[in-house]
Amino acid sequence: MEFRFRKGRDIDLGLAPASTPVVLRAVRSVGLVARDFPGVSFDLRVGEGDLVRRGQVLCVDRLHPDIAFVAGAAGRISQTRHGARRRIEGIEIATEGDEESQFSVEPARTDDAALRALLLRSGAWVAFRSRPFGRVPAPADRPSAIFVTATDTNPLAPVPAVVLAPKLDSFRRGAEVLQRLTDGPVFICQAPGPPLAEPGERLRVARFSGPHPAGLAGTHIHHLWPVSSQRSVWQIGYQDVAAIGDLLAVGRITAERTLSVAGPGVSEPALVRAPLGSDLRDLLGEKRSDKDTSATRLISGSILSGREARFLGRQDLQVTVLKKREEAVPARALLWGLLARLPRAAIGATLPSEGFERVFPLDLLPTPLMRALAVGDVETTERLGGLELLEEDLALLSWRCPSGSDYGALLRHVLDGLDEERAA
Known part of the structure; x- marks a missing residue:
């Protein structure tokens, strides 16, 4: 299957990292942010000052305690942030050591119930998003189809085929495993080119090309398997699929992701390998102290749909770096101001x-x-x-x-x- 779109818009913000060498980044802290998981209420399993291993459970969903949220790096719990009604908004870990959790995977290789249990307790389950509503699926849910997003048309995004090149075996293993979570098809949605996985009866490859949003899961789902109040699907990113493949192979989580760090605020774009939830300031690779005031503003995700944040969002695979203005302006105003040089309607005009x-x-x-x-x-x-x-x-x-x-x-x-x- 192949889809070519003319509708959409590519936003040119300069050079994106293409096939540059991947740089490993050591980060000083990682965070788990509740905002990344709509509808979830964290129930803590650790306290401030506790030492945790990579892959250790930090909290669970209060409504579905089987859904675990795990540490993206080993270290010490330095802060838990609370909001209204003492609701937990975030957990911060100061990285320390390299201890990691080991998972028993042998039963999961053949038993579907054991597979679900493994994905739930290892934190891999929270990589799925369901449609409608964009929630983490409930443990007992079974979607009508699963979509793997292996193309990305966001401005300055990494190229999935380049990122996956050294991880194709893990990706294919993970894609095969996904078929056990649904009775319907698993769609590998990619850019034109050789298939990233071998197509089968239920593993289907669909190629998408054209301007943004040709690379978004919503575009793929709409044209291949539309959802409704009676029919749900799940979506998952290509690096999370490769991480599931690694988990089944070695029994340890792959908590690192390959990210694009690019934008008007950096002189050279880079592909960076760093833990989930990394402090965005550390991803720039610059020496800093906690009192530094950077000359840049950092967006977790695309300039179109990302947000100014301290920690990398769970679904984000890029950091957009903007030059900081001297005057204080809201992040959203800064984003739209940067895009104002592109053709768009005049403020206040009525568009047809x-x-x-x-x-x-x-x-x-x-x-x-x-x-x-x-x-x-x-x-x-x-x-x-x-x-x-x-x-x-x-x-x-x-x-x-x-x-x-x-x-x-x-x-x-x-x-x-x-x-x-x-x-x-």
Whole structure:
């Protein structure tokens, strides 16, 4: 299967790291952030000052205690951050040593229940996101299909084929394993070229090309296996699939990912290998003290859908580095200000619907959907296909709209409300 899109928009922010050598980064701290997991309430299993191994359980989901969130690096718990009603918002680890957890994998190689248990207790399960709603799937869920996102059209993103080249055996092993989690197909969604995995009856390869968002899971799911309130799918990134393959082979988690560190704030883009949840400041490879005030602003993820943060987001495979302005401005205003040099509507102008349709390659009506989101019309949002989408799918519409509205945030509000309503 091959899909070629003309609708969309490629954002040029300069050079992206292509096939440059991967640089290993030692980081001083890693973090686990609750915001990366909508709908999850952390229940702590460690306390401040505790020493933890890489792969050790830090907390579990209060509603589904089988879902474990594990340490991305060995070290000492330096801080647990609480929000309203003492809700845990984050856990910080000061890296120390190289102790790691070992998992028994032999039963999981043949038994499906043991496989699920292994993925749950090793933390690999939280790499999955379900649609609709974008939640970590419940332990007993069985999707109608699984999508592996092995292409990326985000500005400055790493090239998946380059990253996977030394890990193809692990990736293929992981892709085979995914078939045991669903009765439906597993789609490997990649750029044009040789298949990253051998196609089979239920393991299918689909090639996507064209401007962004041709590389997003939402685009793939919409055209191959649309979801609804009655049909759910899971999505997972290509490096997480390779990590599952490694886990089944050696019984240890692969907590490192290969990331792109690029943008107007760096002189040379780089591919960096670092732990999940790394402190973004350490990924720049610059000497610093805790009192340093950097001349850059760091975005975890793409400039289109990422956010200014201290720690790398769980689903993010890039760090966008921006030059810091002297005056204090909100991160979102800085992002849109940087993009203002690109062709877009004048602030305050009314765009015809064709302007949105040119950057939206899904067979949905963008203008009515945006209006429904803007006024919080849940029923109309669902009727217009909003359940198919997650925040990143609307990033180009937010960029293109002169109102300055963040339609991804508006969508998240609607999805959370719908999910809570159906769970009640």
